[in-house]
Amino acid sequence: MDQIYDVFIIGGGAAATSAAMTLKNRGKTVAVAANRYETSGLYKAEKITNYPGLPPMSGAEMSELFHRQLTETGAVMIEGRALSVLPMDDSFGIAVGSDYYMAKSVIITAGITREKLYPGESEFLGRGVSYCATCDGMLYRGKTVAVVGGGEEAVHDADFLEGIGCSVLRFPKNGRYEITGNEKAEKLVFAGEEHTVDGVFIIKDTVSVTQLVPGLTYENGGILVDRHMATAVPGVFAAGDCTGKPLQLAKAVGEGNIAALSACDYIDRKN
Numbered sequence: 001m002d003q004i005y006d007v008f009i010i011g012g013g014a015a016a017t018s019a020a021m022t023l024k025n026r027g028k029t030v031a032v033a034a035n036r037y038e039t040s041g042l043y044k045a046e047k048i049t050n051y052p053g054l055p056p057m058s059g060a061e062m063s064e065l066f067h068r069q070l071t072e073t074g075a076v077m078i079e080g081r082a083l084s085v086l087p088m089d090d091s092f093g094i095a096v097g098s099d100y101y102m103a104k105s106v107i108i109t110a111g112i113t114r115e116k117l118y119p120g121e122s123e124f125l126g127r128g129v130s131y132c133a134t135c136d137g138m139l140y141r142g143k144t145v146a147v148v149g150g151g152e153e154a155v156h157d158a159d160f161l162e163g164i165g166c167s168v169l170r171f172p173k174n175g176r177y178e179i180t181g182n183e184k185a186e187k188l189v190f191a192g193e194e195h196t197v198d199g200v201f202i203i204k205d206t207v208s209v210t211q212l213v214p215g216l217t218y219e220n221g222g223i224l225v226d227r228h229m230a231t232a233v234p235g236v237f238a239a240g241d242c243t244g245k246p247l248q249l250a251k252a253v254g255e256g257n258i259a260a261l262s263a264c265d266y267i268d269r270k271n
């Protein structure tokens with residue numbers, strides 16, 4: 001973790017691709033943390049007919065094109081979920097799974113989160129609720145924990161927790177959950193049944209941006225930005241669907257470009 005990147009981009013879609021291309025043209029060092037592109041909403045789109053410069057094509061084809069261009073920028077590609085961004089004196093610490101990165105500036109291009117928070121999830125985050133077994137698992141050694149989620153990551157995390165001596169209750173991703181407790185999470189309610197637990201690990205594809213970066217402000221469900229794509233946190237910029245409607249590729253690409261130029265200005269002024 002010696003390197004401090006100029007810019008750390010969260011998300012790997014259209015906005016991220018546009019931002020990374022501009023940043024590399026400006027000679028900046030860039031790291032990108034992104035989920036697999038096949039999991040994005042765009043990948044499922046039947047046909048895109050309103051993106052200039054390209055003929056009509058399926059969302060899967062367009063996602064592949066963006067992914068190839070993003071990779072070809074030479075940005076350091078990190079596959080995984082960014083979990084948190086911590087502002088420090090003159091830089092930011094970014095946790096991706098159990099790894100940690102540093103950057104002078106951050107661009108959030110996380111799209112929109114379609115997954116809703118479970119009741120109690122936000123309230124008990126850091127007090128019994130965690131998104132990362134390898135980061136926080138040791139705190140629950142010898143204790144009973146629930147792992148909520150589907151897919152390989154959830155299985156891996158549940159196995160990891162068992163391996164370090166936790167008693168693990170496994171729950172599917174979809175269901176009606178509630179986390180209750182007092183000072184910390186104490187119970188997971190699933191399908192009307194209460195399970196007493198010491199911790200709840202929630203494994204989702206994305207982390208709500210409200211959890212990702214402390215201090216952001218919001219308007220109409222999107223991250224509030226100015227014309228330079230600057231958020232309320234100096235050094236953090238946002239672009240694409242995560243800043244709100246219209247949810248369109250051309251807007252995401254334009255905003256990614258502006259966010260990159262603003263991040264360059266921010267870094268150059270600091271230097």
Ligand SMILES: Cc1cc2nc3c(=O)[nH]c(=O)nc-3n(C[C@H](O)[C@H](O)[C@H](O)COP(=O)(O)OP(=O)(O)OC[C@H]3O[C@@H](n4cnc5c(N)ncnc54)[C@H](O)[C@@H]3O)c2cc1C
Pocket residue numbers: 010011012013014015016033034035036037039040041042044045046047048049050059080081082083109110111112205206207212239240241242246247248249250252
């Ligand atoms: C079915 C469908 C059809 C559409 N049709 C059209 C159309 O015809 N024309 C048009 O202009 N637009 C269309 N759109 C909208 C278009 O797909 C979006 O506007 C565009 O993809 C937004 O780009 P983005 O980069 O902001 O976000 P996204 O493309 O959503 O990319 C964000 C990426 O970041 C990842 N991510 C999120 N959080 C994290 C995290 N914490 N760590 C790591 N990675 C993270 C996500 O998994 C995702 O892959 C359609 C969308 C859908 C779902």
